Amino acid sequence: MKRCHNFNAGPAVLPVPVLERIREEMLCLPGVGMSVLEISHRSKTFETILSETENRLRRLLNVPETHHILFLQGGASLQFSMVPLNFLTRDGVADYIVTGSWSEKAVEEARKIGRVNIAATTKEENYARIPNQSELRLDPQAAYVHFTSNNTIFGTQWPTEPEVGTTPLVCDASSDFLSRPLDVSKYALLYAGAQKNAGPAGVTIVIVREDWLERIPGGLPTMLDYRTHVKHRSLYNTPPVFAIYVVGLVLEYLEAQGGLAAVAAASAEKAGKLYAAIDSGSFYRGTAERNSRSLMNVCFRLPNPDLEAVFLREAAANGFEGLPGHRSVGGIRASLYNALPMESVLALIDFMRDFARRHA
Amino acid sequence: MKRCHNFNAGPAVLPVPVLERIREEMLCLPGVGMSVLEISHRSKTFETILSETENRLRRLLNVPETHHILFLQGGASLQFSMVPLNFLTRDGVADYIVTGSWSEKAVEEARKIGRVNIAATTKEENYARIPNQSELRLDPQAAYVHFTSNNTIFGTQWPTEPEVGTTPLVCDASSDFLSRPLDVSKYALLYAGAQKNAGPAGVTIVIVREDWLERIPGGLPTMLDYRTHVKHRSLYNTPPVFAIYVVGLVLEYLEAQGGLAAVAAASAEKAGKLYAAIDSGSFYRGTAERNSRSLMNVCFRLPNPDLEAVFLREAAANGFEGLPGHRSVGGIRASLYNALPMESVLALIDFMRDFARRHA
Ligand SMILES: Cc1ncc(COP(=O)(O)O)c(C=O)c1O
Ligand SMILES: Cc1ncc(COP(=O)(O)O)c(C=O)c1O
Numbered sequence: 020m021k022r023c024h025n026f027n028a029g030p031a032v033l034p035v036p037v038l039e040r041i042r043e044e045m046l047c048l049p050g051v052g053m054s055v056l057e058i059s060h061r062s063k064t065f066e067t068i069l070s071e072t073e074n075r076l077r078r079l080l081n082v083p084e085t086h087h088i089l090f091l092q093g094g095a096s097l098q099f100s101m102v103p104l105n106f107l108t109r110d111g112v113a114d115y116i117v118t119g120s121w122s123e124k125a126v127e128e129a130r131k132i133g134r135v136n137i138a139a140t141t142k143e144e145n146y147a148r149i150p151n152q153s154e155l156r157l158d159p160q161a162a163y164v165h166f167t168s169n170n171t172i173f174g175t176q177w178p179t180e181p182e183v184g185t186t187p188l189v190c191d192a193s194s195d196f197l198s199r200p201l202d203v204s205k206y207a208l209l210y211a212g213a214q215k216n217a218g219p220a221g222v223t224i225v226i227v228r229e230d231w232l233e234r235i236p237g238g239l240p241t242m243l244d245y246r247t248h249v250k251h252r253s254l255y256n257t258p259p260v261f262a263i264y265v266v267g268l269v270l271e272y273l274e275a276q277g278g279l280a281a282v283a284a285a286s287a288e289k290a291g292k293l294y295a296a297i298d299s300g301s302f303y304r305g306t307a308e309r310n311s312r313s314l315m316n317v318c319f320r321l322p323n324p325d326l327e328a329v330f331l332r333e334a335a336a337n338g339f340e341g342l343p344g345h346r347s348v349g350g351i352r353a354s355l356y357n358a359l360p361m362e363s364v365l366a367l368i369d370f371m372r373d374f375a376r377r378h379a
Numbered sequence: 380m381k382r383c384h385n386f387n388a389g390p391a392v393l394p395v396p397v398l399e400r401i402r403e404e405m406l407c408l409p410g411v412g413m414s415v416l417e418i419s420h421r422s423k424t425f426e427t428i429l430s431e432t433e434n435r436l437r438r439l440l441n442v443p444e445t446h447h448i449l450f451l452q453g454g455a456s457l458q459f460s461m462v463p464l465n466f467l468t469r470d471g472v473a474d475y476i477v478t479g480s481w482s483e484k485a486v487e488e489a490r491k492i493g494r495v496n497i498a499a500t501t502k503e504e505n506y507a508r509i510p511n512q513s514e515l516r517l518d519p520q521a522a523y524v525h526f527t528s529n530n531t532i533f534g535t536q537w538p539t540e541p542e543v544g545t546t547p548l549v550c551d552a553s554s555d556f557l558s559r560p561l562d563v564s565k566y567a568l569l570y571a572g573a574q575k576n577a578g579p580a581g582v583t584i585v586i587v588r589e590d591w592l593e594r595i596p597g598g599l600p601t602m603l604d605y606r607t608h609v610k611h612r613s614l615y616n617t618p619p620v621f622a623i624y625v626v627g628l629v630l631e632y633l634e635a636q637g638g639l640a641a642v643a644a645a646s647a648e649k650a651g652k653l654y655a656a657i658d659s660g661s662f663y664r665g666t667a668e669r670n671s672r673s674l675m676n677v678c679f680r681l682p683n684p685d686l687e688a689v690f691l692r693e694a695a696a697n698g699f700e701g702l703p704g705h706r707s708v709g710g711i712r713a714s715l716y717n718a719l720p721m722e723s724v725l726a727l728i729d730f731m732r733d734f735a736r737r738h739a
């Protein structure tokens with residue numbers, strides 16, 4: 020069967036060579052008489068997979084020795100709670116910069132634990148942009164500043180992280196993780212569900228600075244205490260073995276592509292072409308402000324919702340999948356994660372041109 | 380490459396037809412132009428996978444309409460905390476029947492939330508048996524009674540669930556889930572990591588009685604509140620799509636085998652033959668008392684640890700994997716989950732006979 024053009028927002032397209040490798044090894048990992056689905060998480064085989072995956076990520080993202088890399092379960096949504104459980108006290112305060120629905124959800128969970136200071140929000144502007152540095156009202160007492168580096172639903176992205184002085188910086192990087200180089204040393208903690216650029220659903224990557232762990236209070240449920248997973252190197256209990264294995268293969272693929280600088284250049288090219296097509300006439304209209312535009316999730320509208328429905332129907336019939344905007348906002352969203360080939364972007368642009376000609 | 384005899388305690392052996400099906404569909408699910416690793420969890424395709432998996436499980440285990448079926452992340456270890464967070468109050472008490480290391484860990488997490496009454500423990504006897512009904516000292520005020528149906532490390536198994544009157548019964552069924560029919564109506568909540576009989580690591584199955592949910596207090600982290608997952612039918616956030624898909628394939632395979640009665644008969648036959656081999660002379664010695672013996676994890680010793688080391692070395696050289704006992708107890712453990720073929724058991728028995736003849 021022919022593979023479609025997969026514009027899913029996550030879980031999302033994966034590199035074909037990774038899928039082929041999984042297929043090839045499904046009944047027997049090389050040199051091991053069993054499937055990766057059947058190996059013990061305490062085996063040498065998995066030890067090697069786990070440490071190679073960690074090492075590759077450390078190399079690719081240039082993660083300093085001051086930071087631990089963890090592979091957890093529960094998605095970014097569980098991190099919304101783990102971060103404040105570990106680092107916010109009942110009478111403490113944390114800064115949250117609110118740039119979309121995911122930031123809002125993070126705030127909701129933090130409020131169950133302690134106080135939240137909304138350092139900035141662009142809700143009034145329908146989250147069409149990232150706030151400027153000068154708009155941030157940071158609390159000098161804050162236990163940390165939390166922000167969402169890429170807003171999957173609204174299609175906005177921080178060009179670079181906010182400046183927060185000496186307050187620990189925490190980032191939900193779910194939807195742009197591994198799409199560009201990052202200065203990890205600026206972060207106290209960074210988390211990302213793997214299911215966009217890094218792998219399949221089922222594993223969440225957390226990068227946390229060693230010295231920040233000292234703040235964690237005693238008495239937390241063992242599975243929710245970051246120290247548990249640091250101490251046991253993500254092997255306190257049975258980890259999501261297969262998802263970690265696939266992340267390892269994706270990282271290997273990204274290294275072969277030339278690393279994150281090459282990946283970022285490819286992203287810029289793909290997004291650049293698509294935004295140019297949107298901007299080239301008045302039929303399509305991008306929803307994000309120009310200098311807040313996401314390179315990962317390109318959100319746009321057509322002249323009216325009826326035309327959008329026709330567009331989505333015709334697109335699906337032509338092999339373009341995953342283009343409906345998030346159910347909370349509507350419109351069109353084309354997600355351009357690393358594994359999406361340029362060919363798919365060009366095909367979409369062709370389709371858009373043709374559709375506009377027929378319906379303008 | 381030749382597949383080994385896989386006696387892993389979990390993650391563990393899976394049915395070959397399931398692995399072949401995964402391999403076949405890895406690049407494109409039938410009728411869908413993408414891999415199961417690339418589909419959206421909000422797609423029709425996944426909706427169908429999820430509901431078919433739930434329906435199959437409901438049929439196989441005869442789960443009544445009074446009970447919800449959930450597919451969660453975090454392993455059984457996160458359930459150790461979620462159960463008391465949802466159902467135990469700070470000044471309340473819960474009964475725990477302690478039959479091994481996993482029960483101990485469950486107790487440890489419950490003690491962080493409220494009071495625990497150890498209703499019985501066989502620790503003094505090195506967990507070699509399941510307590511009798513008459514030994515249980517149940518607290519009539521208990522919010523629930525928690526027990527571990529099969530003790531993966533010590534190789535003991537409850538022949539049937541304890542009688543607990545009207546107190547809600549909670550079970551960690553991780554290592555014998557789907558190995559035999561169960562009267563689910565007796566349980567308020569039952570949980571199991573999938574990675575023994577039900578699928579790969581990365582998904583945890585929870586079955587919970589609707590009317591018990593009313594007891595859950597407000598203010599819990601959203602991801603730790605069972606009501607979240609009931610309300611959103613395991614789709615509050617991105618679920619472990621692939622692990623659920625594989626569970627669905629395993630359930631389909633189990634149905635084709637004739638369901639849980641057939642599976643239980645096969646287990647009894649496999650374990651019967653292995654225990655008979657152990658009992659047939661004095662060289663091998665089972666560690667569990669006879670009427671507490673597990674059909675899933677057969678634990679035994681040799682005359683001395685040196686011989687055990689030789690046994691394990693030779694076994695590995697002959698294609699028997701996963702036979703070392705848990706690192707906390709040593710000895711030998713042969714796990715006989717559903718997907719382990721009788722052929723592997725017979726081969727092991729042959730090897731054991733030969734080894735005993737050479738070393739007795
Ligand atoms: C930026 C961001 N944060 C958090 C989430 C929630 O992630 P999960 O479904 O892994 O809990 C998403 C999901 O798409 C996301 O895009
Ligand atoms: C009976 C039992 N309970 C709990 C666990 C822990 O499960 P997990 O690793 O999924 O947290 C295990 C793991 O083997 C087990 O056998």
Ligand SMILES: [Mg+2]
Nearest residue numbers: 119170171172
């Ligand atoms: Mg958003």
Ligand SMILES: [Mg+2]
Nearest residue numbers: 297298300303
């Ligand atoms: Mg335009």
Ligand SMILES: [Mg+2]
Nearest residue numbers: 479530531532
């Ligand atoms: Mg045990």
Ligand SMILES: [Mg+2]
Nearest residue numbers: 657658660663
């Ligand atoms: Mg004997």
